Amino acid sequence: MSFQTFLQHLVNGISLGSLYALLAIGYTMVYGILRLINFAHGDIFMLATYIAFYSITTFLLPWWAAFLIAIILTALLGILLERAAYRPLRNSPRISIMISAIGASFLIENLAIVFFGGRPKAFPIAPIFSKIVRIGDVSISIVTIIIPIITVIALVILNFIVNKTKTGMAMRAVSKDYDAAKLMGININHIISFTFGTGSALAAIGGIMWALKYPQLIPLMGVMPGLKFFIAAVIGGIGNIKGAVLGGFILGLGEIAIVASSPALSGYRDAFAFILLIIILLVKPTGLLGQNSAEKV
């Protein structure tokens, strides 16, 4: 492999990794607070792309307005999802909540099939996103460069919210000790809604960038990526935002490395995430940056 192709792959890997990172954060935030795998996160991600799609094609909005609307609506949908499917079960056995999450995920997917149709739709890409930049001998699409930049910006903002604001402090408190936080007068419902809203907004940002990169929309497009985002979160240590970022990059770079190293292996690309997951869970069950916690007996 020439140095040039290596660079090409590296850039692609970083770009894919930042997408995974951004989306893994949504999983990790929800898990940190509710100890719940939000199986529907991948479907929220799918909805964002369709909202953007219809805003542009049916309502003829400029791309930036469409993206903004998609982000806002998706955040609201995330909040709605938690209210409808998770809040009533907050004190139920975990298996019930998990089934509810799976049920919600299938409901959204099937509603999407009914309303959006099962056939793929081509995502309209504004001309400014389809430019190709050449740096030396490496040619990169502008989207590939934008993705990591947006990810970094989103991370900085999120980091500020979590560490510097009152809401962020409350979020951290709830994730450390749900009951104690409640006793301290934190409005748990607000914090959980806020977490779902933020996580879903990040899913929307990620979804839109995903659509710019892979501009084909189908109702089931969130399933496989959704599982990978979760895996990225687990690899890094679930509940830990830095871990989610780390996990995202490991997964993204790893996948590109597999495809790049041998065409024969590229069919196994989707299996890589799961194999990596199982290895990590066996070697360090709490993930790379996760903390140990023992169950109280």
Next chain:
Amino acid sequence: MKREKVIQSLISIAAVIILLVILNKVLTPFQARIFNLGGIYIILAISMNLINGFVGLFSLGHAGFMAVGAYTSALLTMSREAKEMNFFLEPIVPWLLDVQLPFPIAIIIGGLMAALAAALIGAPVLRLNDDYLAIATLGFSEIIRVIFTNTQSLTNGALGLKGLPYIGVTDSPKEAIWWIWGLVIITIVFMVLLINSTYGRAFKAIREDEIAAEAMGINLFKHKMMAFIIGSFFAGIGGALLGHYMNTIDPLLFRYLLTFNIILIVVLGGIGSITSSVISAIVVTIAQELLRVLDGKMQIGSLIINGVPGTRMVVFSALLMLVILFYQRGLMGTNEFSWSWFKKLPFKTKKAKIS
């Protein structure tokens, strides 16, 4: 007491056989097909209920084990000509070309291969708990699918296998009733005997409280493994039957959606009850068949309504959500069918206990 129970069980089985004879006479071939599909789903639901309902392991790997069973049984029963027709992109591995076993043996080998896969997979993942187990089993089921898509000369890859021999020898749904429902009865009897044994009690103890179960000397890993392997064996059998029933299999059939379908049956019925899995499997299968009209054209009088594909699954996902949100016990919670129902019936309708 014991003797009474044995006699009651034998009467139940005899009653089911008589019912099957009658159904065999009255059902149209189309209805018989749906009835058979219901039977296959019973086997699948019970096998999932053993793992998820009785031991309390949240495993999402069912579709993967079904795939193993289905492919094994398909490759072992197809004729040389059928295999040569299917494998046109890349020839089949030579050692499989001429293998053709009778259908019952192939199905059992299918189950055993699924059990073997479960043993290999269970060793690492059953040490994980709750969420991680769910995602890891789901992952494994996906890995199996990815592997089957890529092993062209063994599974014919994404093209799948076409022309699987139908269940039985005469190619008729009526004969298949006997095969499928025979296996249903065997599965139910086996599970009931297992659940009502000291091992069944150990399984339930693990479900109730892992820490206490281990403190009572129950080897958690060993018992989880047992249930996982047994459940997967029956999942493999169910998968094999499904393959023969559908005549065609490909990796896409064994997506996570298939696992979801079985979860749906188990949850609607009641997690942790064999009886409810049986009833729920039949009801859901028939309902899915009836609601097929939602996806296609409907004619009410002179009015023609164009159905939207996917509506049927919306109904079922919504139903699952409603049950889990508002009526978690499902159809009958963890209760089981028992003859004491009839004894009590004239006096009061009290909840039946596991006898």
Next chain:
Amino acid sequence: MALLNTDKLTIKFGGLTAVSALDLVINQNEIIGLIGPNGAGKTTSFNMITGVYTPTSGTVVFEGKDITGMKTHEITKLGIARTFQNIRLFGQLSVLENVLIANHMRFGSNLLSAVIKTPSYLKKEKAVYEKSMELLRAVGLDDLKDEVCTSLPYGKQRRLEIARALATDPKLLILDEPAAGMNPQESLELMEFIREIRDKYNLTILMIEHHMAVVMGICERIYVLDYGVKIADGTPSEIQNNQKVIEAYLGVE
């Protein structure tokens, strides 16, 4: 030889040392008390002895065998049974089933014979049923055998936990606050009961208890923990007069 002894048993959680260099010696047929203020590390010590936690350092020796780091179920099989501070019964199952389950470990039938119900399996099943009923009679719960165990009142749940632990045929029985939530009359009965089962089943008993009347009335020797450190051990009267113990419980002026 002591039945159980721990040597410099220590466990750290992160930076916190929950139990530090604990030495216990427990002889055959003794009833030993382990007391101390809340958070002193009593339950944590039990968890190390029963294999729930792996100690950071130190050893646990049972009947001359080093059992440090063994799995909980292996330790139970060797003959250490326990109850839990925050009752851990098998909630949805019946009283009888709870006790039957504890017999599984020594049942000795393989899966196949259990499923096809061989004569030898049925014979064992009958023996186990009778043994469990006898234990339920011993704790006075035999007429409640078909009740769902969570429907029992608190005191009866505690007794069921003891019956369940006894069903594993232990040599050492570890009780974590058996008298918690009981009134004085019930506590008295419990003391009597513990003595009885000790004699009847040839047991050795190690218990955590906060009811001083119970501890002083029944234990032959007592260990006192404070902040994870053993501050005293001796007979009840020695402990009652120990200045350090009084300070630990009442605080220093």
